[in-house]
Amino acid sequence: MPDDMARPLIHDRVEAGGSRHLEASMSDSPVIGIMGTGDFSRSLARRLVSSGYQVVVGSRNPKHSEAFFPEEAEVTSQVEAASQAALVFLAVYPEHHSTLLELKPSLAGKTLVDVSNGLRINHDGPSNAEQLADMFPESDVVKGFNTISAWALQRGPRDASRQIFLCSNSSTAKSSVTQLCRRMGFVPVDMGLLSSSLEIENLPLSLFPSWRIPILCTLFLFILFYLYNFLRDVLQPYVTAGKSVFYKMPIDTVNVTLPSVALVMLALVYLPGLCAAFFQLWSGTKYNRFPNWLDRWLACRKQFGLCSFLCAALHAIYSLSLPMRKSARFKLLLAVRQMKEGDEVWVEEEVWRMELYVSAGIMALGLLSLLAVTSLPSVADSVNWREFTFIQSTVGYCALSMATVHTLLYGWDRAFDPVQYRFMLPPTFMLVLVLPCVALLGRLALCVPSVARRLQRIRRGWEKTRHIRFRLPEDNCRNILDDVSNV
Amino acid sequence: MPDDMARPLIHDRVEAGGSRHLEASMSDSPVIGIMGTGDFSRSLARRLVSSGYQVVVGSRNPKHSEAFFPEEAEVTSQVEAASQAALVFLAVYPEHHSTLLELKPSLAGKTLVDVSNGLRINHDGPSNAEQLADMFPESDVVKGFNTISAWALQRGPRDASRQIFLCSNSSTAKSSVTQLCRRMGFVPVDMGLLSSSLEIENLPLSLFPSWRIPILCTLFLFILFYLYNFLRDVLQPYVTAGKSVFYKMPIDTVNVTLPSVALVMLALVYLPGLCAAFFQLWSGTKYNRFPNWLDRWLACRKQFGLCSFLCAALHAIYSLSLPMRKSARFKLLLAVRQMKEGDEVWVEEEVWRMELYVSAGIMALGLLSLLAVTSLPSVADSVNWREFTFIQSTVGYCALSMATVHTLLYGWDRAFDPVQYRFMLPPTFMLVLVLPCVALLGRLALCVPSVARRLQRIRRGWEKTRHIRFRLPEDNCRNILDDVSNV
C-alpha cells in the first residue's frame, strides 16, 4: 500500500529562500555533519538548516548529490565533512558502516549518531549501534532518530510531541544530541546506556507486541464458543428434528458467542490481579518475584479489557439489529398465524426477565465504555493515580458484576430446565459464568477485614520473615522510617 | 484491588550490568543523595543511575539496605550521604522528617527535594514542604516528584509525557531540579513559589474534584425525573384503572428520564455563559469579578456537557433496544388480535411525528458526539482557539437546538391534550423544555445588533465608567493602544 513515506521528499527551495543574508549570523552556530545522501539525509539536512545549524553533507559524489539538498547546506566529500563537524549523523545502511572505516582518523573524538534500523527484530544483539561503537572505539556513539521517518523530519514538529529515544555510553555526547533534538523541536527521551540500543532498534519493527496474546486469546475463545453454540443451536435441531435453522449462523450464533467472549475476557482482566494478591498473601512478602506467566498476564490486562469491550460493543450492535431482520418479521407473521383465540399472549415472567437483562446489559456496556475511554492515552495521562485506580478497579468491578448479573438474568431459571441440555451439553451461559464468579468471589475474599489488613501491611513493605527475625526496637524504628514514602 | 503499585519493584541487575567500565566517564557527573530506602527510594536510585548520575543513599542500616539498590549506587550512613551530595531527595514519610534534624549542619546550603505525599487532602496548610522549609531554613526546599509513582519511575519515561510539578522559593534550586527532571526523561512543570506546594501535595489525593458537582447534579435530576415519570406513567394507571404496568420501571421509565436529564444538563452548559454575558452587559465592564457560584459553574461546563452526552447516548441505546423486547412483541400481538376489519391501520400524523423526532434525535446525538470527541484532551490540544470555540459554541448551540426540536416534535400537540395531564401533572417534556428554551432565547437576545456591539466593546476592554470619566483625546489614544493585543 502506498504510504506517506513512499512519497518523494520534495525540495522546496522557496521555503528556505531569501535567507542568504543570514549566513553571517549563523556562522557561529555549530556545524553538523551528515554521511549519506538518501531521503533521510536530505530531510535531516533541511530540518537542521531550518533550525539554525550549519550543515555539511559527506557524499561520494558531491556534484551529483548537491541538487537534492537545501542550498544552505554544503555538500562535499566524506573526509571533508567528517573533519569539519564535531557531531556526525551516519545516514547510511548499517551493512555499509564498514565503508566509513577510512574516515576513522577524522571521526576520532567526535560524536557519531547512528540512525540506522534493522531489517527484522533482533533479540540477541549486538545492535547496529554496538557494532558501530566497536568499529569506532575512539568516537562516542549515540543511538537515536531511527524511530522518526524522513517524512516526519521534513514535515516538522507541529504534529504533537514526537519522541526521539536516545542512548549512549558517553553522557556528554548524549547531552549534546539531546540539545540538538530540542532545538529541532523533538522531545528527546533518555534511554540510558548503549546497551539499550538493541531495544531502540527493535521499536520501529514491532507490530503490536503487547496485543498478540490478548488477540489470540479472543480468537481462541470465539472459535471455541462459536463451535459450541453451533452444535447446540443449529446442529442439534437439524439432527434431532430435521429443522434447518442454518440461517442463524451469521447473526444469531455470533451474537450468543460475542457476549460469552466478552465476559470471559473481562474476568481474565481481573483474575491476574487476584492471583498476585493471593501469591503475596501466601508468600508473606511483596519482594518475591511473581512467576513469569503472571508477570506477562498482568502486563496485558489493558489489552484484555479493550478486546472485551470490542466484543461487548459488537454484541450490542448485533442485538439491536435483531428486530430489523427479515427473519424476525417472518417469525412474527408465523406467530400471528398460529395465534389462536384463547391463547394467553402476554407472559409476565418473560417480559420481566427481558426488561431486566436488557437493562443490566446496557448498564454494563455504559460502564465498560467509561473504562475504554479512560484507557485512551491522553485521558489516562490527565488523571492522577488515585483516579486511574478508581476507574480501572472500582468501576471495572462494577462492570464485571453488572455483566455477570446480565448473564444470570439472561439465564433466569433455564439452568434447571432439562430441555436446555441439548446433546447433554449445558447452556453456554453456564460455562461462561464460571470465571466471572471466581473473580467476584476472590475479590470478596480479599475484603474480609483480616485478609485486607494483612495484604495492606505486605504492600507497605512488611515481610513475614523479616518481621520475625529483626524484632529489635531500633530496627522497628528504621522499618517505619525507611518504608515507601510515596504510595 | 491489587494494582501496579502493589507489585514488587524487581532488582534487575542485568539491566544495569556491564557498565562498571563507565565509572570513569561518570565520575564527573553530579552526586545525588537520597534519604530513605523504601520502594520509592530504590526506584529513584535506579533511574538516576541509568540517567548517568552518581547516587549516594543514606540509610540507618546501610548493610541491610545495600541489597535493594543497583550496585552503581553507594549505600552509606545518612550523615555521609548528606555531606557528599549537593542535591538530596528526602524519600521518608513526612511524619519522620524530624528524625533528619540531626543532619541539619550537613544539609545547610543544599537543595532538598521533598517527594512526600499527605494521607488526606489538606486545604489549610501548612504543606509538608513548608514544614520542612521551616525545619531546615538554611536549605533550599523544592517540592516535586510526589505525583510520580515508584512504578512509573522504574518503568521509565516511554509512557508518553509524564509531568513533574515543581515549586520552590529558590529559583536556582528549582532550575537544578528542573534539569534533573529533563535528564531523567520527565517533563518538569514550574508551579512557582513554595506556597503552591499545598496544591501539589493535594494533586495525587483528589478524586475527580471537577466532576463532583456535575455528577451530583446528574444524579439529582435523574432521581427527580424518574420519580415524576414513575408517578405519571406507572402509578397513575395502577391507582386510577388498576392496570399493572410495573414492568415499565427498568426500561420505559428510565428511557423517558434519560433524555430529560440530558437536555436539562445540556442547557446548563450554556446558561452560565449567558449569565456571564448579561452580567457584563449589566455592570458595563469585564473587570468586575463574577459571583463565586458563576465562576464555579463556568469552570465545570465541560463536565456538564459530558454528563449530558452520556445520558443522551444511553437514551439512544435504550430507545434502539425497545423493539427487541418481549413486551414490544406481546403488545404487537395484542394489537393484531384487537385489530378489526374496518380499522384504519395507518395514521399519517403519527408516522410523520415519529419519523421527524427520531431524525432530529439522531442528528442531535451526532452533534453531541462531535462535541464529546473534541473534548478529548489530545483532540482539544490539536485545534486552535478559534476552532475550539467554533465547535464548543456554534456546534454546541446547534446540538442544543436540535435536541430541543427533538423534544418539541416528541411533544407534538400533546401539551394541549387534557388526557396527558395525569394526576394534574403536565407531561415531562414540558418541564424539560423550560431551561433549553431560556438558553436559546437568551442566546438570540445577544444576537440583537446593539446588544452584540455593546458586548463586543466590553470584551475588548471598554468600560462604561472609565469611558465617561476620561474622555480626553490623549487618554482615548492610550486606551486603544494598551488594550488586549491578543484575542
Add this chain to the structure above:
Amino acid sequence: MPDDMARPLIHDRVEAGGSRHLEASMSDSPVIGIMGTGDFSRSLARRLVSSGYQVVVGSRNPKHSEAFFPEEAEVTSQVEAASQAALVFLAVYPEHHSTLLELKPSLAGKTLVDVSNGLRINHDGPSNAEQLADMFPESDVVKGFNTISAWALQRGPRDASRQIFLCSNSSTAKSSVTQLCRRMGFVPVDMGLLSSSLEIENLPLSLFPSWRIPILCTLFLFILFYLYNFLRDVLQPYVTAGKSVFYKMPIDTVNVTLPSVALVMLALVYLPGLCAAFFQLWSGTKYNRFPNWLDRWLACRKQFGLCSFLCAALHAIYSLSLPMRKSARFKLLLAVRQMKEGDEVWVEEEVWRMELYVSAGIMALGLLSLLAVTSLPSVADSVNWREFTFIQSTVGYCALSMATVHTLLYGWDRAFDPVQYRFMLPPTFMLVLVLPCVALLGRLALCVPSVARRLQRIRRGWEKTRHIRFRLPEDNCRNILDDVSNV
C-alpha cells in the same frame, strides 16, 4: 457566544502574596520588559513573575495601570522599561507598533518578542513580525506566543502540553526566548526563520483548513445521492402510481443516502494512494513531483476517512432505529391484515440475504471504528510507523472490502431485475459500487509480483533514467550506499 477569553482576568493578589521576602533571591534573575497593559500583558506579567523573573511593564500611564499588575512587577514609563530589559515583549496591537518608534534607541540590540495576531488570514505577507523587523533593524525580532490566549497564560501550564511556535532570524535571540518558554512551563517549537512568521500568525485564525475539501465533498455527495434516491424512491411511486410515500424523506431516504456517501468517501481515501503508485510506476522514479491536485488529495485522506466513518455510524443508528418507528409497526399490521391462509410467510432467500448483509455491515463498521480510534492524536502517537501503516492500510482495505461486500449482498440479484430501474435509473448501489471496485482492483493490480517488485525498487530510490545512464560499478555502489537508511 461568551467564551473563556471573554472573562475578566482577575487580579488574584493572594496567590502572589507573601513573597516580598523573596525579592533578594530573585534580584539576580533576568529582567523582562512588557510594552502594553492589556489583558495579555497582565497575564504575561503574572506568569513571568510566578516563574521567577523580574518584570518591568512599560505604560503610557503607569499610575493608572499599576493596579492591574501583580505587585512584584514594576510598572513604569515605556522608555524606562525598554532601557531596563534585555528581552521585551510587545503586547500592543500591530497597527500601533509605529508608536513604539520613539523607543528605537533604547531597544537597539535587544530581543523583541512580537505576540500580535492578524485580524484575518494573510497569505501574501509581509507578516506583522516582518514589518516590525523592518521598523527595528537593530533589534532581534522573535515571533511567538500569539497562539496562546491570555487565559491559558494565566491558568498555567497544567493543561497538558501547550506548544509555543517560535521563529526568528537570530538564533541567539530565539534560544533565549526558547529558554523562557520552558521556564514558564510551555513547550517551545522552533519554526525556523522569520519568514515562517506569516504562517505562525495565520495559525490561530484558520478554521479547520484541512477539513474544508472533505466536508464540501461529503455535502456534495450527500445532496447528489439524496436527490437521486428521492427521485427513485419517493417521486417515482407518486408520479407513476399516485402512491404518497413522502414520509420516507426524513429517515428512509437519508438512510439509503448515508451508506452511499460513506462507501464513496472510503474509496476516495484509498484512490489517491493508488494514483500515486501508478504515477510513480509510470514515471519510473519517486523523485518526480506529483500533480498539485494529487498532493492535496493525499494530504486529506485522514479527513476523508473520518467523514466516511461519521456517515457509516449515522447509517448504523438510522438502520437500528427502523423497526421502532410507527411506520414499521403500521406496515406490519397491514401485512398481517393482507396475509392470507395459503401464503408462504417465510422466504428463505430474503432471510439469508439480510442476515448476510447485516453481518457484513456490522463487521465493516467495527473495522472502521478501529481506524477512527487509531486516528485520534494520542493513539496515533503511541504506535510506531509499522503499526500505523498496518492499521491504516491493511485494516483499511479490509474495511473497504467488507463495506463493498455489504453493498453487494444488499444488491443481491436486484441489478438484473428490471423493476429496480425506476425512471430508467439504475439502483443507487450500482452507482456507489463503481469507485470502491476500482480501488480494490487497483490494489490487486499492485499485488502482481512484477509490478510490486518494480514499485518497491522505485520507492527505495531506484530511477528508470538514472539506472540507464549511470550504469557504472562505482556509481552503483554509491547508489546502494547513499539510499535511504531509514524506512
